[in-house]
Amino acid sequence: MITAVAERIRSARPDDGPVEIVGDAGARVTGATLRAHEVRPGDLFAALPGARAHGADFADRALERGAAAVLTDAAGAERDALRGSDVPVLVHADPRAAIGPASALVYGDPSTRLEVLGVTGTSGKTTTVYLLEAALAAAGATTGLIGTVETRLGGQRLPSAFTTPEAPDLQALLARMADDGATHVAMEVSSHALSLGRVAGTGFAVGAFTNLSAEHLDFHADMEDYFAAKARLFDGRSRHEVVCVDGPWGRRLVTDGTVTVGAPDADWRAEHVVALPDGTQRFTVHGPDALELPVTVRLPGAFNVTNALLALACGAATGHDPAVLARGLAQVRVxxxxxxxxxxxxxxxxxxxxxxxxxxxxxxxxxxxxxSGRVLAVLGCGGDRDRAKRPVMGRLAAQLADHVWITDDNPRTEDPAAIRAEMLAGAREVDGALVDEVGDRREAIAAAVADARPGDVVVVAGKGHETGQQVGDHKVPFSDVDELERALKRSAGGRP
Incomplete structure (x- = not known):
């Protein structure tokens, strides 16, 4: 088995040099993990180099828990716990890149037993994945979903630690979905996942692109680096490529055979969009082979029309009838x-x-x-993330909302007041803007609700589905949805 794992790594990473096997090349592994404290008997433990420590420093714990083999680099192989170890050690120049293909083999290459549809881009990934899952289910597929908000396996919900799980976790999850009868999996694919090899070893039936705008520039060197990470989903690992081309980044991904979405000259486009007061939108989809199809989505905004188009095009790429897929879109709430x-x-x-x-x-x-009323916005920015966006977000909020409450988001290890100050600097560039600073997010939400009048809109932005607020090293329970609901019930303005 170890020989087979080494050969899989060699074939997947031919430019990274050899894979050295130290110890019993015939040892059998039955699982894989990056975390020593989660090792189960029979696992391949991937001991990866990190910014603060090397995973091999924890190899003794992994071995105590029953690791059957270790994958690491040359530096890791020299750690005391692995020198002279009784278990085989695979030594590779880039073990992070290698663990994906290795995990796929260990778990039986589950993406060959599933139609995996991956969606990448800056905005719209989550919504598109939910729309896609509903569309495929309407077409008779047994679906799984992997994303920022949750992972769903049939009717069972599992929390998501990452937008895209680490490679061993992803392969184990896909294997479980395949074993439980799933036929199609809709998943978000983040730039981190593509950069860090989390989806290495995964074959995609469809790779889809939504859009690109400034984000994660604390991780990526610049926008070109960010785009290059997203573009990896379109390096041949996706059998079909579906790309929104209403912006310049998407157009750069187009090659022969790309299915295009969103622009007036695209393969899939929307016309005659009607937005109803309750947020529902109705429009006509024009697609390949003279397709003309009425579609309804219960999500407002032009961007959600594009998300629905992308979901339809992805589902059609796997051979499903667009008219049937469209039936699944009408009831989706994200x-x-x-x-x-x-x-x-x-x-x-x-x-x-x-x-x-x-x-x-x-x-x-x-x-x-x-x-026809006012837009009242509650907004903050997260700490330990891209600082450049803070004044920009403050300025945009002040320009586009009638009243803004600058508040805390997830300050993490930064001073919350300093984060707010950077946002306020941008907001105060807007002449005549009505902007308040209320550090306590609960109080900011209550203030916005108390100010609301009939016909207004109160929007609490930034945390969405999250159920905690990261303050320092602690996560405090906090839900924007719950807090907004409580504020509405408490406020005299919240009663008709």
Whole structure:
């Protein structure tokens, strides 16, 4: 088995040099993990180099828990716990890149037993994946979902630690889904996942691209580096490629055979869009082979028309009837994405995950277009993340909302007041803007609700589906949806 794992790594990473096997090349492994404390008997433990420590420093714990083999680099193989170890050690120049193909083999190459549809891009991944899952289910597929909000296996919900799980976890999850009868899996694919090899070893039936705007520039060197990470989903690992081409980044991905979405000259496009007061949208889809199809989605905003188009095109790429797929779109609601909170109040109250400039701009423009009243926005920025976006988000909020409450998001290890100050600096560039600073997020939400009048819109942006607030090293229970609902029930303005 170890020989087979080494050969899989060699074939997947031919430019990374040889894979050395130290010890019994015939040892059998039955699972894989990156975490020593999660090792189960028979696992391959991937001891990866890190910024603060080397995974091989914890190899003794992995071995005590029954690791059957270890994958590491030359530096890791020299650690005391592995020198002279009784278990085989695979030594490779880039074990992080190698663990994906190795895990896929260990778990029986589950993506060959499933139709995996991956969606990447800056905004819209979550919504598109939910729409795609519903469309495929309507077409008779047995579906799984892997994403930011949750992982779903049939009717069972599992929490998501990452938008895209680490490679061994992903392969184990796909194997479980295949074993339990899933036929199609819709999953979000983040730039981190593509950069760090989390989806290495996964074959995609469809790779889809939504859009690109500034985000994660604390991780990526610049926008070109960010785009290059996203583009890896379109390096041949996806059998079909479906790309939204209403912006320049998407157009750069187009090659022969690419299915295009969203632009007037695209293969899939929408016309005659009608936005109803409750946020529902109806439009006509024009697609390949003279397709003309009426579609309804219960999500407001032009970007959600594009997300629905992308979902339809992805489902059609796997051979399903677009008319049947469209039936599944009509009832989709996405947690924390344009999520309405209703307690009988005479104004619209919405929670949304928008936490980057382009998303905040699109959110507020959409809400502005749909109301004759005021737009009241509660917004913060996360700590230990891209600082450049903070004044931009503050300025956009001040430009597009009638009243803004700058508050805390997930400050993490930063001073919350310093984060707010950077946002306020941008907001105060807007002449005549009405902006308040309320550090306590609960109080900021209550203040916005108390200020609301009939016909207004209250939007709480940034955290969406999240159920905790990261303060220092602690996560404090906090839900924008729950807090907004409580504020509405407490406020006299929240009763008709």
């Amino acid at each position: 947690p924390g994405r344009m999520q309405r909170v209703e307690t009988g109040q005479p104004f619209l109250a919405v929670v949304d995950y928008a936490h980057k400039p382009a998303a905040v701009e699109a959110l507020l423009q959409t809400l502005r277009a749909g109301t």
